Amino acid sequence: MENKKFSAADILSNARMISRDLSVSELFEEAIINREAVLSRRGAICIYTGQYTGRSPKDRFIVDTTSVHNIVSWSNNAPCTEETFKRLYAKMKNFARDHKLYVSDNYVGADPEHRLQIKCITEYAAQHLFLKELFIKPEKPPAAPEDFTLVCFPSVKANPLEDSVHSEAFIIINFDYKIVIIGGTKYCGEMKKSIFSVMNYILPQKGILSMHCSANVGKDGKTAIFFGLSGTGKTTLSADPNRRLIGDDEHGWSEHGIFNIEGGCYAKCIHLTEETEPEIYRAIKYGAVLENVVLDPKTRKEDYDDARYTENTRVAYPLEYIPNAIHPSMAGHPTAIIFLTADAFGVLPPISRLNPKQAMYHFLSGYTSKVAGTERGIIGPQATFSIGFGEPFLPLSPLKYARLLEQKIQEHNTKVYLVNTGWTGGPYGIGSRMKLKYTRAMITAALEGQLDNIGWTNDSIFKVEVPDYCPDVPSDILKPANTWTDKGAYKRQAAKLVGLFTKNVKRFRGEMADDILSTGPSMQ
Known part of the structure; x- marks a missing residue:
């Protein structure tokens, strides 16, 4: 079977009409004229995504073929057969016959040595505008053919019984044919994260660490990266008016330093x-x-x-659109790594220092909390663990990413901190959310070396070092137990979280060294 059978050229050969390389202004106009979006007071367009207002993890698949079967980690990725892919691809191609399509070439990866050229094909102008703003726009039309193709037709819906999928939505990556097909969902984040998954497959096999993190750089040229799951403050904390923004969500760490995967x-x-x-x-x-x-x-x-x-x-x-963003979005090797967690149990220190083995432990844990109201059925704090703070987007073995991070930290003597942007003085519903100004002050102090020559105290439960003092932060909040009026309740909540950490890392026994797994929290 020739690769061109499942390709951008194949889809486009069947299209009723093609609009190529429209500008941002043209796509903006088309989205309004087509009634795909409405104009907001501030001049942005606003789209509504219907049933799917977030990612649909159970509907994401990688085609299980001979060439990828022993490379992809199937413990955290769902396989689909080539037959399923072909059936849904055929639906996409048939849809193209009767519809106008929007097409352009964009890049992912600010480092020219490690970027991919993505052929983007969408049903909606508004979704194409999203891609134009999120990916990197070429300065001139690329001369080479695309490295990967992204096709998104939300009107094409799967039949779960006939197509062997879970719902009408599907997000399928086929590494053999270098194509992603998305149907049944209008949520734009699926396009963004599917291409991130592609980069997470390609880059680490070249020795480049791909990361779900934001990044910025100080006036002194020192780079910091911020790992964190949704809701932990990754975007907010990287958009610091006193530092230059590299990017807010996806980065690579190469032999040259940090580079943004996106352009928005x-x-x-x-x-x-x-x-x-x-x-x-x-x-x-x-x-x-x-x-x-x-x-x-x-x-x-x-x-x-x-x-x-x-x-x-x-x-x-x-x-x-961020005044202090740098272009191209690249910087040197990071001097500091911040792991962000929103602890709804209210027991993790607001900032702590990790040694290299603890950094590996917390990278593999990728802990944060979901709280009541964020998802249907959640009535209290619920811990969630996501390897590398981005497990759904990691096609390879999680240990591949962890070992690359360990190598980078050792090579560049990078400091690592764990920052809790969650609750203090009690759990969610009793305590209060850590004030943003305090979190910013702690991170600023860490990045500017203000915590280097002060005293640190070992937390007896979480085994991390906690500063005795931090400029512009009340000292009593630095040690969580001090903020609880009921010390017995604090210990009971801490014991719950310790148990969850311990249970989670059991899956790495036999694969990760015991001296790393033993660095985690303990009530002993």
Whole structure:
């Protein structure tokens, strides 16, 4: 079977009409004319994604072929057969026959030595605008053929019984034919994360660590990266007015240093205000794409507190909308790594220092908390563990990424900190969320070396070092037990979280060294 049978050229050969390489302005106009979006008061377009307002993990697949079977980690990736892929691909091709398609070539990977050229083919102009703003726009039309193809037709729906999938939505990566097909869902994040998964497959096999992290660089040229799951503050904390932004979500760590995989940002909007997050708020203007944000029907004013469609309201905008973003989005090797967690149990220290073995432990754990209201059925704090703070997007063995990180930390003598952006003074519902100004002050102190020559105390439960003092932060919040009025309740909550950590890392026994697994929290 020839590769061109399942390719961009094959899809486009069947298309009724093709709009190629439209500008941001042209796509903006088309989205409005086609009634795919409405105009917000601030000049962005707003789209609504219907049933799917977030990623659909159970509908993501990698085609299980001979060439990838022994490379992909099937413990955290769902396989699908070549027959399933061919059936759904045929539906995509038949759809193209009767519809207008939007097509362009974009890059992922700011480092020219490690970038991919992606042929993007979409049903909707609004989704194409999203890709234009999130990926890297070529300065001139690429001369070479694409490295990978992304096809997104939300109107094409799967039949779970006939197509051997779970729902009408499907996100399928075929590494043999270098193509991603997406149908049944309008949620734009599926396009972004599917290509991130592609990079997470390709880069580590070249010795480059791909990471679910944000990154920025100080005036002194020192780079910092921020790992974290959704809701931990990855985008917010990297958009620091005193530091230059490299990127907010996806990066590679090569022999040259850090490079952004994307050319834009995809930030949460829920409860957004200009006072708390001015850089993100001001980036919502002409060219930006709002997703599921409620607008006043007459004035089109954005209501960032209204979650009637979803808590997961979003905005996509290009990096240049952040005034202090650097271009090209590359910087040197990081001097500091920040692991972000939103601990709803209220027991993790707000900042702690990790040694290299502890860094591996917490990278493999990838801990944060979900709280009531974020997902249906959750009535209390619920711990979640995601390897590398991005497990759903890691096609290879998690240990591949962990060992690359360990190698990079040792080679560049990178400091590692664990920062809790979650609760203090009690668990969710009793305590309060850590103030953003305190978290910023702690991170600033760590990055500027203000914590290097102070005293540190070992936390007897979590086995990490906690600073005795931090500029502009009340000393009593640095040690969580001090913020609880009921010390017995603190220990009981800590014991719950310790048990969850211990249970989670059991899956690495026999694969990761005991001296790493033994560095985790303990009640002994």
